[in-house]
Amino acid sequence: MAEPLLRVENARVVYDVPGGAIRAVDGVSFTLEAGRTLALVGESGCGKTTMAKAILGLEPLADGEIRVAGKRVSGDLKGLAKRVGIVWQDPYASLDSRWRVGRSVAEPLLVNSYSRADTEARVREVMEQVGLDPSLGSRFPHQLSGGQRQRVAVARALALNPPLVLCDEPTAALDLSIRAQILNLLKDLQESLGLAYLYISHDLTTVRFIADRIAVMYLGKIVEMGDKEEVFSRPRHPYTRALLRSTPSLENLGRVPDILPGEIPDPRVRITGCNFRTRCQFAQAKCAEVEPGPTHEGGRVFFCHFPLEEGSGTEARTASEA
Ligand SMILES: Nc1ncnc2c1ncn2[C@@H]1O[C@H](COP(=O)(O)OP(=O)(O)O)[C@@H](O)[C@H]1O
Ligand SMILES: [Mg+2]
Structure with missing residues (x-):
């Protein structure tokens, strides 16, 4: 290549x-x-x-x-x-x-x-x-x-x-x-x-x-990267979705944007496992223990143990959040 x-x-x-x-x-x-x-x-x-x-x-x-x-x-x-x-x-x-x-x-x-x-x-x-x-x-x-x-x-x-x-x-x-x-x-x-x-x-x-493509960074790491339209319409990493929802757009106009829970952690403190887990609503025990490796899906890559389902983009909300 x-x-x-x-x-x-x-x-x-x-x-x-x-x-x-x-x-x-x-x-x-x-x-x-x-x-x-x-x-x-x-x-x-x-x-x-x-x-x-x-x-x-x-x-x-x-x-x-x-x-x-x-x-x-x-x-x-x-x-x-x-x-x-x-x-x-x-x-x-x-x-x-x-x-x-x-x-x-x-x-x-x-x-x-x-x-x-x-x-x-x-x-x-x-x-x-x-x-x-x-x-x-x-x-x-x-x-x-x-x-x-x-x-x-x-x-x-x-x-x-x-x-x-x-x-x-x-x-x-x-x-x-x-x-x-x-x-x-x-x-x-x-x-x-x-x-x-x-x-x-x-x-x-x-x-x-x-x-054309978008890479989403959190605390020094890329958490998700892929074709712009795919990432925007079907984010797989919870941080990507939170970021998208916190942005005013035609789709979420008039809706109160999601605010990510908590502050960005002190960058001097190392976080074990996944560094987004302290603000992630889906975090489980594994997320504190094991740093997620890359998952490749077509032209996209994301780093998450419990990725969002396909189709849970900015427009869709799960029942628990409604
Ligand atoms: N020259 C520097 N000395 C010490 N820390 C820095 C310096 N530049 C940036 N940082 C720290 O590195 C991290 C990343 O900063 P930066 O690259 O400016 O982020 P962004 O551009 O995404 O806002 C932050 O925690 C910031 O405080
Ligand atoms: Mg900057």
């Missing part, structure tokens, strides 16, 4: 913190094919941003391996930038507030030894690709609208023409009216440039729009 564009294999990132260690990414494996979109979803603190940083080589792996276009992510961040771009939630994290935005877009090119002339031409080209007049390159970030700033951040991510772009909550900081514009821009760019996206979000409405 051909090597996928992105391969994450048993990746582990551990932060040493006062009072212990946080396994922010705890044995995560997935692949992403060229031209496709995988959404990484889950509550705040589940490890999404850490996963993105690991793919960018910004957080070292304690275990496992990440490959982009067949090459192992290592210390060579300059070379890696030609293969992976990143759009952060806050454009100010991508753009230096003291620089004219054209310089921010140019920087990855200059670092990679593009000539002045080639850099200028490429900056103009990529500004146009994201729907901006190249003359805006002489502005500072604060002189642009929120939507324009995020377009500049996209232009910077695309400057070196990478086949893979990581998007970490790229529309979360934007007004609702601008959100759709940026999402449509990302979709159009994907189509015209053949980009693959790892699209990180806790907002399932945008994920539903943009993703």
